[in-house]
Amino acid sequence: PVPQPSDQEHNNVVARSTILSHPFLFKIVTPIKVDMFEQLLETHPNQEFVCSVCYALRHGFWPWAETTKEDYPTTVDQPNCPPQSPAHIDFIAHQFQEEEASLCFSQSFGSDLLPGMYSVLVHVVPKPRSEKLCMVVDHSAGSHSLNDMIDHNLIAGTKMDGMRSLGASL
16 A cells, blocks of 8 residues: 555644644645545555555555655755856746646745745756756755655666556556
8 A cells, every 4th residue: 555644744733733834835735536436446456555545646646755854954955057048037937836736836925935834946947958947846856855854665677657657557
């Protein structure tokens, strides 16, 4: 089954307080029609796995993450890589608007992070063999990165580059 958050995560007072006081920032959004997905998998031989995936799609998940590591601060605001040109600034602004409109990014809540939040490095790179740009949201950059909260021994061989590759790995 898809791992559920640990009891330690459920008891993270700082994170729970921020989530409870700002629920509009933490919507669980998926393009998957979970009830239909579950119905289609009624005869799947591994119902425990199906139930765990459906639960995760309804309630959110971050498999294998432990956000309350002793040596980690409560909140981290990583320095960002400033855009290199006006075109990059416009591209990032447009991408953020698109991500917010599609509910992939939460709406703005100001320039200061709330307790328990971590920022990630966001920058722009050119797409290969093209003049188009690509926004990179790097969960591995910086000290105390989000990906460092995952025990790498638990995910050996698992690709975390998106739902399709994660699903294939599970």
